[in-house]
Amino acid sequence: xxxxxxxxxxxxxxxxxxxxxxxxxxxxxxxxxxxxxxxxxxxxxxxxxxxxxxxxxxxxxxxxxxxxxxxxxxxxxxxxxxxxxxxxxxxxxxxxxxxxxxxxxxxxxxxxxxxxxxxxxxxxxxxxxxxxxxxxxxxxxxxxxxxxxxxxxxxxxxxxxxxxxxxxxxxxxxxxxxxxxxxxxxxxxxxxxxxxxxxxxxxxxxxxxxxxxxxxxxxxxxxxxxxxxxxxxxxxxxxxxxxxxxxxxxxxxxxxxxxxxxxxxxxxxxxx
Amino acid sequence: xxxxxxxxxxxxxxxxxxxxxxxxxxxxxxxxxxxxxxxxxxxxxxxxxxxxxxxxxxxxxxxxxxxxxxxxxxxxxxxxxxxxxxxxxxxxxxxxxxxxxxxxxxxxxxxxxxxxxxxxxxxxxxxxxxxxxxxxxxxxxxxxxxxxxxxxxxxxxxxxxxxxxxxxxxxxxxxxxxxxxxxxxxxxxxxxxxxxxxxxxxxxxxxxxxxxxxxxxxxxxxxxxxxxxxxxxxx
Amino acid sequence: xxxxxxxxxxxxxxxxxxxxxxxxxxxxxxxxxxxxxxxxxxxxxxxxxxxxxxxxxxxxxxxxxxxxxxxxxxxxxxxxxxxxxxxxxxxxxxxxxxxxxxxxxxxxxxxxxxxxxxxxxxxxxxxxxxxxxxxxxxxxxxxxxxxxxxxxxxxxxxxxxxxxxxxxxxxxxxxxxxxxxxxxxxxxxxxxxxxxxxxxxxxxxxxxxxxxxxxxxxxxxxxxxxxxxxxxxxxxxxxxxxxxxxxxxxxxxxxxxxxxxxxxxxxxxxxxx
Numbered sequence: 001x002x003x004x005x006x007x008x009x010x011x012x013x014x015x016x017x018x019x020x021x022x023x024x025x026x027x028x029x030x031x032x033x034x035x036x037x038x039x040x041x042x043x044x045x046x047x048x049x050x051x052x053x054x055x056x057x058x059x060x061x062x063x064x065x066x067x068x069x070x071x072x073x074x075x076x077x078x079x080x081x082x083x084x085x086x087x088x089x090x091x092x093x094x095x096x097x098x099x100x101x102x103x104x105x106x107x108x109x110x111x112x113x114x115x116x117x118x119x120x121x122x123x124x125x126x127x128x129x130x131x132x133x134x135x136x137x138x139x140x141x142x143x144x145x146x147x148x149x150x151x152x153x154x155x156x157x158x159x160x161x162x163x164x165x166x167x168x169x170x171x172x173x174x175x176x177x178x179x180x181x182x183x184x185x186x187x188x189x190x191x192x193x194x195x196x197x198x199x200x201x202x203x204x205x206x207x208x209x210x211x212x213x214x215x216x217x218x219x220x221x222x223x224x225x226x227x228x229x230x231x232x233x234x235x236x237x238x239x240x241x242x243x244x245x246x247x248x249x250x251x252x253x254x255x256x257x258x259x260x261x262x263x264x265x266x267x268x269x270x271x272x
Numbered sequence: 273x274x275x276x277x278x279x280x281x282x283x284x285x286x287x288x289x290x291x292x293x294x295x296x297x298x299x300x301x302x303x304x305x306x307x308x309x310x311x312x313x314x315x316x317x318x319x320x321x322x323x324x325x326x327x328x329x330x331x332x333x334x335x336x337x338x339x340x341x342x343x344x345x346x347x348x349x350x351x352x353x354x355x356x357x358x359x360x361x362x363x364x365x366x367x368x369x370x371x372x373x374x375x376x377x378x379x380x381x382x383x384x385x386x387x388x389x390x391x392x393x394x395x396x397x398x399x400x401x402x403x404x405x406x407x408x409x410x411x412x413x414x415x416x417x418x419x420x421x422x423x424x425x426x427x428x429x430x431x432x433x434x435x436x437x438x439x440x441x442x443x444x445x446x447x448x449x450x451x452x453x454x455x456x457x458x459x460x461x462x463x464x465x466x467x468x469x470x471x472x473x474x475x476x477x478x479x480x481x482x483x484x485x486x487x488x489x490x491x492x493x494x495x496x497x498x499x500x501x502x503x504x505x506x507x
Numbered sequence: 508x509x510x511x512x513x514x515x516x517x518x519x520x521x522x523x524x525x526x527x528x529x530x531x532x533x534x535x536x537x538x539x540x541x542x543x544x545x546x547x548x549x550x551x552x553x554x555x556x557x558x559x560x561x562x563x564x565x566x567x568x569x570x571x572x573x574x575x576x577x578x579x580x581x582x583x584x585x586x587x588x589x590x591x592x593x594x595x596x597x598x599x600x601x602x603x604x605x606x607x608x609x610x611x612x613x614x615x616x617x618x619x620x621x622x623x624x625x626x627x628x629x630x631x632x633x634x635x636x637x638x639x640x641x642x643x644x645x646x647x648x649x650x651x652x653x654x655x656x657x658x659x660x661x662x663x664x665x666x667x668x669x670x671x672x673x674x675x676x677x678x679x680x681x682x683x684x685x686x687x688x689x690x691x692x693x694x695x696x697x698x699x700x701x702x703x704x705x706x707x708x709x710x711x712x713x714x715x716x717x718x719x720x721x722x723x724x725x726x727x728x729x730x731x732x733x734x735x736x737x738x739x740x741x742x743x744x745x746x747x748x749x750x751x752x753x754x755x756x757x758x759x760x761x762x763x764x765x766x767x768x769x770x771x772x773x774x775x776x777x778x779x780x
Contacts, residue, residue, distance in 0.1 A: 030674075045442075046439060072442065075442075075448060080440075084436065090384060090385075102455075104444060104446055106448065107453070109454075116455065149443075152444065164672055165671065166544075167543050168701075168702055168741050168742040170544075172742065232675055232676040234675030234678070236745060237703065238746070238749055240765055241768055248773060259745055260752070266753055270756045270776070395591075395594050396595075399589045400595065401582070404579050404582055404583070404611030405579075406579050406611070420597065425594050425596060425597050428593055429594060
């Protein structure tokens with residue numbers, strides 16, 4: 001699959017051949033401008049419906065060919081949560097915002113009610129349902145945005161740098177919520193992120209892009225090596241530390257991606 | 273609505289005084305005295321202008337006062353309406369009266385975005401002042417030009433925000449189905465029926481009085497001083 | 508020098524955002540102001556260039572009480588780079604954008620040309636000099652906004668959340684650039700919640716929570732204090748957390764950056780082997 005935006009001199013993404021299985025938790029990362037957002041837009045139909053350009057190749061999501069369906073039709077299969085919670089929530093109460101999606105689908109009032117209550121419950125914000133979105137904290141707003149997407153009961157959920165505007169504690173909390181949703185509801189989750197230090201433990205697969213192409217694809221441990229460092233993505237600091245130590249001649253059984261792993265390995269090493 | 277119609281109907285001062293007073297209990301019921309008074313203050317200048325224009329151009333004192341009162345009443349009903357109705361409810365009401373969804377949505381979203389844009393405007397002003405822009409100096413032309421660095425970022429931000437919002441809406445199926453069943457429904461309560469009935473009655477009463485009841489006229493013989501004879505144009 | 512004494516601020520009709528702040532930032536210092544969203548960080552720096560006047564207490568910039576000055580005058584020495592470049596950019600070309608501030612401050616046209624060209628070089632934006640700022644990418648627009656403030660060479664520079672939305676390499680370059688600016692003698696104040704960013708350049712940290720300063724010490728002190736970090740909705744930097752786990756093994760707990768950690772571990776292992 002390749003795509004060039006109208007007026008662009010070169011394709012944003014080229015020659016992408018990927019398969020993502022149902023229920024996977026994929027982290028999509030790469031330097032700015034590598035094409036991550038473009039891929040997301042293709043996945044939920046904003047390309048080619050909202051953004052015009054040259055779309056080559058095929059893309060099927062949940063059995064539907066994106067070229068043959070409108071974004072609205074794909075919306076109940078693929079949901080997208082954007083970076084800035086302020087520009088996604090627009091109603092005077094959280095409840096109404098979450099109801100927006102199901103209402104658009106023309107569902108019955110009872111069905112909408114059921115879905116809204118469920119989505120609010122599963123994201124832990126039922127107690128905030130009557131509040132206006134602008135009164136919520138950043139983390140709560142992102143939960144509301146996720147609930148709004150969940151209410152459409154998609155099989156796939158894409159999140160485009162959802163932690164950008166959040167402080168570290170809220171970022172950790174929202175990732176916890178996303179991870180639980182992925183596991184409990186078996187929703188295929190695609191997370192676009194720069195902050196690899198906090199997402200690595202949740203993902204079972206990391207796809208690294210550079211200049212419009214997929215360059216690395218595997219488990220975090222497979223991917224976080226020298227090549228990744230050269231591309232310039234932000235590996236978790238403990239991983240960078242251990243890569244440096246390995247260059248200094250210290251042998252480790254594997255590359256850690258989180259603090260507790262790293263601590264365990266070092267502890268064993270220091271006990272010898 | 274009833275008051276609105278009645279105000280437009282009458283030119284007689286007594287009638288207009290009555291109409292104006294009828295409003296006050298409604299203001300009291302909505303508990304928005306302060307805000308109402310605020311919006312009234314805003315219209316004082318215009319009210320004075322109307323009075324002056326009428327009086328100076330040859331109408332009687334009483335008539336001018338009546339016109340001013342009519343204006344004030346109209347303004348008051350408008351502000352009352354907007355103060356007591358939330359944009360969401362308004363949109364919902366519009367939707368329920370079968371106005372096309374896209375239209376009612378555009379309306380309510382536009383209203384909701386006003387405070388957001390006001391905040392944005394303040395930030396832009398702050399940012400440009402921090403680069404040395406002074407908004408309160410210079411001659412008239414310069415001051416107007418000084419607003420370009422404020423307007424352009426505002427417009428650009430507004431456009432960017434609209435695009436982001438549009439993406440989010442599309443991704444949540446906006447326009448997927450023509451049959452929307454909104455979760456929250458405006459239901460007519462007893463008070464609502466009361467309001468509707470009283471409005472209708474008021475309109476009927478107003479029309480009746482206008483057509484059939486001779487109202488006393490007030491003659492306060494205050495005349496425009498003859499110093500301004502050249503203003504005696506018939507407007 | 509930037510000093511505040513008993514600084515309080517509240518918007519009319521709202522609760523106090525700043526509830527009594529005393530601080531002193533000397534010329535040429537490198538400071539990070541951190542804290543949870545809503546703690547008052549942006550409000551605080553807006554009192555430094557006169558955009559906001561204290562409701563109580565004083566703010567003095569280089570000895571001058573801000574109440575006796577104006578935004579235009581204070582901005583010559585205190586450059587504030589806002590978080591969202593779209594709130595500033597409006598010109599037809601990038602060079603015009605830089606010229607704007609200089610014209611406001613009364614510089615001559617030839618000086619303007621020189622300074623603009625120089626800053627564009629430094630920030631690697633020279634090729635965009637004649638481009639419209641609106642067609643540049645997000646990261647590039649952020650650099651243009653930064654250039655537009657640096658161009659008049661203010662003594663003190665404040666950056667509000669410069670790392671949001673930036674990728675790793677951009678953050679790296681930004682960090683190096685900030686260190687360079689500071690080395691040139693400028694006071695650099697960064698508002699951020701990015702602990703990893705801060706751990707690698709170790710400024711003095713002023714921790715704000717709900718309108719009050721709850722910590723004002725070195726990075727090593729603040730970023731290793733778990734309780735304090737939690738109050739400000741921050742987390743330990745990864746390296747710091749690792750060292751904290753292993754302090755019982757003799758590793759220095761106050762190490763928070765990668766290279767120092769590397770040295771410490773090599774030493775610890777060298778001792779054993």
